[in-house]
Every structure is written in C-alpha cells, then in structure tokens.
Amino acid sequence: MTQTLIVIGAGMATGRAIEHLREAGADIDITLFNAEPRGNYNRIMLSPVLSGDKAYEDIVTHTPDWYAANNVTCRFGEKVVSIDRAAKTVMAENGDVLAYDKLLFGTGSNPFMIPLPGHDLDGVIAYRDLEDTQRMMGLGPDNKVVVIGGGLLGLEAAAGMAARGVDVTVVHIMSHLMERQLDEAAGYLLRKALIEKGITVLCQANSKDIKGKDGHVTALMLDDGTELPCDLLVMAVGIRPNVKLxxxxxxxxxxxxxxxDQMVTSDADILAVGECVEHDGAIFGLVAPLYDQAKVAAATLRNEHATFVQKELSTKLKVTGCDLFSAGDFADGDGREDIVFRDPARGVYRRLVIENNVVIGAVMYGDTADSSWFFGLIRDKTDICDMRETLIFGPAYQGGTALDPLSAVAALPRDAEICGCNGICKGQIEDAIAAGATDLGAVRAVTKASGSCGTCTGLVEQVLAVTLGDDFVLPAAASICACTDMTHEDVRRMIKSQGLKTMPAVWQECGWKTSCGCHVCRPALNFYLLADWPLEYCDDPQSRFINERKHANIQKDGTFSVVPRMWGGITTPDELRAIADAADKYRVPTVKVTGGQRIDLLGVKGEDLPNIWSDLNKAGMVSGHAYSKGLRTVKTCVGTDHCRFGTQDSTGLGIKLEKALWGSWTPHKLKLGVSGCPRNCAEATCKDIGVICVDSGFQISIGGAAGMDVRETELLIQITTQDEAMDVIKAVTQLYREHAKYLDRIYKWMAKVGLDWITEQIENAETRAALIDRFELSQSIYRKDPWAEHVTQKSQAYQPLADLTLEAAE
Incomplete structure (x- = not known):
C-alpha cells in the first residue's frame, strides 16, 4: 500500500533524502512544502552567486522537471502552520489539511540577530537565503556595507560584495577571524588577504547600537565610539535550529x-534531518553530516535499518580565493607539540598539533591539496613516529623520496575520504570508475563526489587519472595564457565585478606576470572589454588577429582573400560587374563561390587591399567579414519567392538578419542559416544559429557546427512572426557575447551553461528585451564597414603581433 510522506522544508538534507527514496524505488507519495517560493538549491554556493561567479540557476539541485519526473507534489511558498499528531494531519497556511503516514522535518535553522538597538531597521539583514543574496547583489561601488561576524558566512558575504565593488567593513568581536576553524596565525593571513582585496577588517570590535533615519539603517556604532556608516548591515553571527513548529x-x-540513531523524533511517525536536528547533544551546520542523516532517514522510511553515526569532521573552505582547511583539535595544551611550516612568498601556512605521536589537529592556509591525507591521519589516529621528520610536507615526501602528486594519491588507502560533503571515499570512486564512470561528470553523477562545494574536484580528477592511467587525461586549469594563472572565467569575472575598463587596469588588478600582455591574451581581453563596456572601452586594433587587422584572410602564399558581403546570398548584376572589374583590375588569380553563398576574390596582394576595397565600396558593397570573430554569413534558400515547398520568406528574413547582425563581434565566428521549409536547403541545422520555416512560423535552433566537429543544432524556441525571430536571434547573440569564453563557438558555450538555461533567459520577456537593448547599443557604437574606414584613414599603421593564430575564412 502506498504511504503518504509530507516533507516540511526543501533544504539540502530533505532533497537528498527524497533522492534516496526515489533511487530505491520506494512506493511513497511525497508532498514537499517550502516557505521559500522555490525548491531545493545548494545554499553553500550562494556566495559564488553573490560574487558573480555563478548564476542562481547554476546552484539549483532539483528543477521543476525533476520534481515532476519523480512524482513530488510541490507546495513552494507555503508554510505548514500546525501539526495534529493524533489525527496525523498538517495544516497549510491557506487552511488546507493534509493527512500523512510519515512526516519528515527539514525546517533548517534561523539566523541569529543580535538584539542591538535598531536591529529591526530596514536594511538590517541576515545572510541566509536567495532573497538576502539578491539584496546584496543590488549594491554597487557607491554603497557602504558593514558585516557583523568574521566567521565563514560573514566573510563570504563581505568577499562577494567586495567583488562587486562595494565598500565593505567586517566587524568581528574576537581577536582573529574564523576562530573556530583557524588558529591565530592562519587567521592573520586570512585577514591580510582580505585587506589586500579592499575589505576593511576590524577585530576585537564590539557592536553597541544601530543608527537609522526614516526607518532605514545609516550606521553601526561600536562601543569605543567609532561610527561606521552603511547603506546595508549584514548580521552573520550564527544560526539557531528552527524548532518552533x-x-x-x-x-x-x-x-x-x-x-x-534512525533520525526518528519522539513521535515514531515523524523524522527530522538537517540543521533543525539535535542528536546526542550535537547540532549540525556542515553539509556532510546532513547528507548522512538524509541517507539514514530514507532507509528508515523504507523500513530498512540504518544508523546515523557522528563522525570526525574536517572543514575545507574557500573564502574569496583563499584555501583553508582545519580538522581536529588545534588548541594549545600540555603534552602537545606543534609542527609549523610557513612560506610567506607563496602565502602558505601549515600547522599540525601532535599528542602522543598522533596528529590530533591540523590547520592549513593557502595550499590544502594534502588535506585529505592529514584528515585520514587524524581520523585513524595513525602513529607518525616513522614519518615525523617529513610529516609537514605531506604524503608526497613519505618513504624517503618525494613522490609526484599522482603517486601520492595512488598511495591513499581505499577508505581515504575524498569528498567530505558527501562522505565519499577513494574506494567508492574506484568502484564507480570500474563500473564505467570514466570522467568527472560521470563520477559525480554516480557518487555525488565534487557535486556540493566543489573543493574536492581536483582530487577526484587525480583518482580518475591514477585509476584509468593513459585512458584519462587530467584536465589542467586552463589559464588564459602564460601571463597569468587566471582562467578566462576568472578574468571576465574580475572585469565585471571590479569595473576594469582598460587593459592596463586588468594587468594591474589581476596580477599579470607581464606588464602588457601577449599575443594570446590581448585578443581575448580586447573582446571581453568590448563586450562588457561598449560605451567606455575603445577597440584596440593591435589586439586583434592579423586577419581582423587586415580585414581580409591571409593565404599560405602571403596574399589575401577578399569577400564582399552579399545580403542573404542575394546579389545584383551591378555587384557582379563590380566584382568582375575588380578581379580584372587587380589580376585576381582565383574567383570562387563560397559555401556561404558569396564570391571570394583569392590572391589579392597586400598593397592592393585598400584600392580593391575602395572600388568595391564605390559599387555599394561592404566587407563580408569573412575573417572576423563575428557574423560571417546568413545562408538562405529561395523560400516562398520561388520554391513551391517554401512556407515562409526565408530570403527576406535572412537579409533582415544579416543587416541587423553584420559588423557585430562575438567570441568566435557566427554563421546563420534560414531554410524556407523542413527540407533544409540552406543547411540551417548545422549552423551556429539556424531557422527552419514551417507553416506555423519559425523554429530557431542553436549549437550546430560543420567543421572539425560536426553537430546538429538543438531547438531553442518556436515562434510565429519574423519580428519575434529577429528579437530572439539578437537576444541569443548578445547572451553568447556576454557569457561565452573567447574562441568558444556556440555549441561549446552551450555545453557549459546548458540549453535549458539559455532557453530560460530567452523566454523571459524582460531578460530578452534587456539583451536586445544591449545588443543594439553595441551595434550603434561599433558597427562600421572596416574597408571604408581603412580607406578613409590610409595613414593607419598595422603592425602585426607575431604568432597570432590564423583561421580559415568560411
């Protein structure tokens, strides 16, 4: 008989419990209540959302489709106001009464708000949920914020807002930051790193009261008389289990x-998991024990025996780019000794606390790669006598000689914990690999290792590399170039969050190893700055590839290919005469019809380029941008004008699209196709953006390719009018410009962000309109015919940057 389960609270613990129930095929009817107007998301990843590293959509753990597929009835934005245990019913705030066989509490915790005078003013908030995050995200360089609390949550809030340019002050009552996780030396290094990032940090500072005006916070007063003006005050001083219901x-x-031990409360039909729970006198704030509780609760609900056991816990944290790890007891005491390693140049600090030849505590800052190994020593109470001299250097230096990192991972026992959040050990990952999980995504899907906070990702990849040998290529963190250790994503985030609007500003603030960039990074930086600051940044021709600087494609013999634009593949006798005349006049050896329905003049001498451009301009023709990281062509078929199968005016739409998009710059070349019917004569389904005309309108798909990678497009949206088609394609082009890595085609970008996310942005009318506005603003500033501009400014010098990669035209 099907049981009825009511779950109160859509948190990480209850979400995992529901996963376990459905994976086991439990015959249970589930209704999920949540006070927030949304389902499960990864709360520990709110800080990357705040800093701009991720979007909210990136941290959603269970989508509406998932709930639907798993038969979970969702009542989001609704609270349960009372429980009648005798009748085994709950009452929702709208008065609905629902019966249950079993009830699962996951009500989480409430943020503690210090009852200072003024704590109820508008602008005094906690840092707990998406609404708090969004409020902080609404601030900018003109705002001041005070954060009370120098623990993990407070520092994540401060770092996220500082990354957006906000003036942030952290007030902490203790003598050093994160005193529960870090010793004084590591706390000092963390404070120093935060100050270097522009955050003011006040330790041993006691808050007295909160000032306000017209009901809104204006300042925090300290007990020494210091006044800290603020537009927002964030209290991050701890949580309390939510037990009222x-x-x-x-x-x-x-x-x-x-x-x-089975997660059952004092009522045999009611269970509880998560931060609302007390087990053997302990309450829980880290995700690892919450997931253990979820697994046990799911087993109990299936009438299977499982036991929750409190484990030794480690804390591996990442605050504003600073790696931190702590485990065990690192307090001073009689009979204890310390081993300390400091490398000030690299910002690395390690401290081990040893008692009776056993490591009982560890604190690491700056380099936490060996944290799992040290945690294993603490958990297993390993006798370290034989490795005492080299212990501080980690597993790579045990046995008398240094091992490479993969050898150190290979030496880890099967029960070595790899993913602390999910309690996944090396052996479980090895078993998943043996069963066919041969890449990070597959391992994550099977075991959930690296799927929560993500700090163990590198270690999981190393286990993959060790297990698979030559069949696995360990992906390196691909920096943008040798000038920096930062990735494309890191650099773009810094450009946006810190308002960096010139290349020198990027080189300075991002710690470039060279003072002026190189041929690899300069084109990427030029694109990112153009995309993010079209009004403030001026295009730098010297930071473009040679083809873009010459406005023509260089050939293997040093001559150039000139391709005039033909709107939608349509031309006229006058244009054809002009092309023929130019070919004769400049002795062009080859004239070719391209795959993009244009005519290519191949073999033009470099010195003849300005003159041939001028002649073609006089005939009314402009550059076809066959060399650019931008729109190349819009290929069309004849559509309803001539074809008996045509359903829409594909040629007309293609011309409109080309005239709207030409001259735009994008992360990589952009090719479009418009086919007048599903017979697809314009090959729209292998373009970056393709349009298939049907009787009811237009099917717009994206992500095709027909080069080294051959890919078919995937349907983005179906609409009914040409105007809608124009809007959708402008919007998706701008979305691609704003979010893709430089030199990623649309299909590569789509693989990273997901088609569902792109679709959500485009289907949202407000978001789509904003994207179109930004696209048209950029076009109004930067769209120009480079041939005409170059002819007008013949004195412009073009000094090539050596070694810039060349690319085929079509």
Whole structure:
C-alpha cells in the first residue's frame, strides 16, 4: 500500500533524502512544502552567486522537471502552520489539511540577530537565503556595507560584495577571524588577504547600537565610539535550529529537534534531518553530516535499518580565493607539540598539533591539496613516529623520496575520504570508475563526489587519472595564457565585478606576470572589454588577429582573400560587374563561390587591399567579414519567392538578419542559416544559429557546427512572426557575447551553461528585451564597414603581433 510522506522544508538534507527514496524505488507519495517560493538549491554556493561567479540557476539541485519526473507534489511558498499528531494531519497556511503516514522535518535553522538597538531597521539583514543574496547583489561601488561576524558566512558575504565593488567593513568581536576553524596565525593571513582585496577588517570590535533615519539603517556604532556608516548591515553571527513548529506539536526538542540513531523524533511517525536536528547533544551546520542523516532517514522510511553515526569532521573552505582547511583539535595544551611550516612568498601556512605521536589537529592556509591525507591521519589516529621528520610536507615526501602528486594519491588507502560533503571515499570512486564512470561528470553523477562545494574536484580528477592511467587525461586549469594563472572565467569575472575598463587596469588588478600582455591574451581581453563596456572601452586594433587587422584572410602564399558581403546570398548584376572589374583590375588569380553563398576574390596582394576595397565600396558593397570573430554569413534558400515547398520568406528574413547582425563581434565566428521549409536547403541545422520555416512560423535552433566537429543544432524556441525571430536571434547573440569564453563557438558555450538555461533567459520577456537593448547599443557604437574606414584613414599603421593564430575564412 502506498504511504503518504509530507516533507516540511526543501533544504539540502530533505532533497537528498527524497533522492534516496526515489533511487530505491520506494512506493511513497511525497508532498514537499517550502516557505521559500522555490525548491531545493545548494545554499553553500550562494556566495559564488553573490560574487558573480555563478548564476542562481547554476546552484539549483532539483528543477521543476525533476520534481515532476519523480512524482513530488510541490507546495513552494507555503508554510505548514500546525501539526495534529493524533489525527496525523498538517495544516497549510491557506487552511488546507493534509493527512500523512510519515512526516519528515527539514525546517533548517534561523539566523541569529543580535538584539542591538535598531536591529529591526530596514536594511538590517541576515545572510541566509536567495532573497538576502539578491539584496546584496543590488549594491554597487557607491554603497557602504558593514558585516557583523568574521566567521565563514560573514566573510563570504563581505568577499562577494567586495567583488562587486562595494565598500565593505567586517566587524568581528574576537581577536582573529574564523576562530573556530583557524588558529591565530592562519587567521592573520586570512585577514591580510582580505585587506589586500579592499575589505576593511576590524577585530576585537564590539557592536553597541544601530543608527537609522526614516526607518532605514545609516550606521553601526561600536562601543569605543567609532561610527561606521552603511547603506546595508549584514548580521552573520550564527544560526539557531528552527524548532518552533515541532515544539508546538509537542515533539521533544532541546537545542534542536531530538532524534535517535534512525533520525526518528519522539513521535515514531515523524523524522527530522538537517540543521533543525539535535542528536546526542550535537547540532549540525556542515553539509556532510546532513547528507548522512538524509541517507539514514530514507532507509528508515523504507523500513530498512540504518544508523546515523557522528563522525570526525574536517572543514575545507574557500573564502574569496583563499584555501583553508582545519580538522581536529588545534588548541594549545600540555603534552602537545606543534609542527609549523610557513612560506610567506607563496602565502602558505601549515600547522599540525601532535599528542602522543598522533596528529590530533591540523590547520592549513593557502595550499590544502594534502588535506585529505592529514584528515585520514587524524581520523585513524595513525602513529607518525616513522614519518615525523617529513610529516609537514605531506604524503608526497613519505618513504624517503618525494613522490609526484599522482603517486601520492595512488598511495591513499581505499577508505581515504575524498569528498567530505558527501562522505565519499577513494574506494567508492574506484568502484564507480570500474563500473564505467570514466570522467568527472560521470563520477559525480554516480557518487555525488565534487557535486556540493566543489573543493574536492581536483582530487577526484587525480583518482580518475591514477585509476584509468593513459585512458584519462587530467584536465589542467586552463589559464588564459602564460601571463597569468587566471582562467578566462576568472578574468571576465574580475572585469565585471571590479569595473576594469582598460587593459592596463586588468594587468594591474589581476596580477599579470607581464606588464602588457601577449599575443594570446590581448585578443581575448580586447573582446571581453568590448563586450562588457561598449560605451567606455575603445577597440584596440593591435589586439586583434592579423586577419581582423587586415580585414581580409591571409593565404599560405602571403596574399589575401577578399569577400564582399552579399545580403542573404542575394546579389545584383551591378555587384557582379563590380566584382568582375575588380578581379580584372587587380589580376585576381582565383574567383570562387563560397559555401556561404558569396564570391571570394583569392590572391589579392597586400598593397592592393585598400584600392580593391575602395572600388568595391564605390559599387555599394561592404566587407563580408569573412575573417572576423563575428557574423560571417546568413545562408538562405529561395523560400516562398520561388520554391513551391517554401512556407515562409526565408530570403527576406535572412537579409533582415544579416543587416541587423553584420559588423557585430562575438567570441568566435557566427554563421546563420534560414531554410524556407523542413527540407533544409540552406543547411540551417548545422549552423551556429539556424531557422527552419514551417507553416506555423519559425523554429530557431542553436549549437550546430560543420567543421572539425560536426553537430546538429538543438531547438531553442518556436515562434510565429519574423519580428519575434529577429528579437530572439539578437537576444541569443548578445547572451553568447556576454557569457561565452573567447574562441568558444556556440555549441561549446552551450555545453557549459546548458540549453535549458539559455532557453530560460530567452523566454523571459524582460531578460530578452534587456539583451536586445544591449545588443543594439553595441551595434550603434561599433558597427562600421572596416574597408571604408581603412580607406578613409590610409595613414593607419598595422603592425602585426607575431604568432597570432590564423583561421580559415568560411
């Protein structure tokens, strides 16, 4: 008989419990309530959303489609207001009464708000959910924020806002930051790193009261008389289990809701998991024990026996780019000794606390690659006598000689914990690999290792490399070039968050190893700055590839290919005469019809380029941009004008699209096709953006390719009018410009962000309109015919940057 389960709270623990139930095929009817107007998302990743590293959509763990596919009835934005244990019913805030066989509490915790005078003013918030995050995201360089609390949550809030240019001050009552996780030396290094990033940090500072005006916060007063002006005050001083609903129902509570080893409360039909729980006197804030609780609760609900056991926990954290790790007991005490390693030049600090030849505590800052190994020593109470001299250097230096990192990983035992959040050990990953999970995504899907906070990703990849040998290529963190260790994504985030609007500003603020960039990074930086600051940044011709600087494609013999634009593949006798005359006049050896329905004049001498451009311009023709990282062609068929199968005016739409998009710059070349019917004569389904005309309108698809990679497009949206088609294609082009890595075609970008995310942005009317506005603004500033401009400014010098990669025209 099907049981009815009501779950209160869509948090990470209850979400994992529902996953376990469905994966086991449990015959349970599930209804999920959540006070927030949304489902499960990864709360520990709110800080990357705040800093701009991720979008909210990136941290959603369960989508509406997932709930639907797994038969979960969702009541989001609704609270359960009371529970009748005798009747085994719950009442929703709208008055609905629902019966249950089993009830699962996942009510989480409430942020603690210091009851200072003024704490109820508008602008005094906690940092707990998406709404708090969005409020902080709305601030900019003109705003001041004070964060009370120098723990992990407070520092993540401060770092995220500072990355957006906000003036942030952290107020912490203790003598050093994160005192529960770090010793004084590591806390000092963290404070120094934060100050270097522009965050003001005040330790041993005691808050006295909060000032306001017209009901809104204006300043925090400290007890020494210091006044800290602020537009927003964030309290990040701890959490308290949310037990009120359980307490009102007569369930046993203390600090949290009391549960036994099977996660059952004082009522045999009611279970609880997550931050609302108290087990053997302990409450929980880290994700790893919450996931363990979820697994046990799911087993209990399936009438299977499982036991929740509190484990030794480690904390591996990442605050504003600073790697931190702590585990065990690192307090000073009699009979204890320290081993400390400091490397100030690299910003690395390690401290091990040893008692009776056993490591009982570890603190690491700056380099946490060996943290899993040290944690294993603490957990297993390993005797370290034989490795005492080299212990601090990690597993690579045990046994008398240094091992490479992969050998050190190979030496880890099968029970060595790799993913602390999900409690996944090396052996489980090896078993998943043996069963066919041969890349990071597959391992993550099977085991969930690296799927929560992500800090163990590198270690999981190393286990893959060790296990698969030559069949696995360990992906390196691809920096933008040798000038920096930062990736394309890192650099673009810094450009946006810090308002960097010139190349020298990027080189300075991002710590470039060279003072002026190189031939690899300069084109990428030029594109990112153009895309993000079209009004403020001026295009730098010297930072473009040689083809873009010459406005023609260089050939293997040093001559050039000139391709005039033909709108939608349509030409006229006058244009054809002009092309023929130019070919004769400049002795062009080859005239070819391209795959993009244009005519290519191949073999033009470099010194003849300005003159041939001038002649073609006089005939009304402009550059076809066959050399650019931008729109190349819009290939069309004849459509309803001539074809008996045509359903729409494909030629007319193609011409409109080309005239709207020409001269745009994009991360890579952009090719479009418009086919007048599903017979697809214009090959629209292997273009970056393709349009298939049908009786009811237009099917727009993206992500095709027909070069070294051959890919078919995937359907983005179907609309009914040409105007809508124009808007959608402008919007998706701008979305691609703003989010893709330089030199990624649309299909590569789509693989990273997901078609669903792109579709959501385009289908949202407000987002689509904003994208179109930004696209048209950029076009109004930068669209120009480079041939005409170059002819007008013949004195312009073009000094090529050596070694810039060349690319075929079509």
């Amino acid at each position: 359980a307490q009102d129902a007569g369930i046993a509570v203390g600090k949290g809701i009391h549960v036994d």
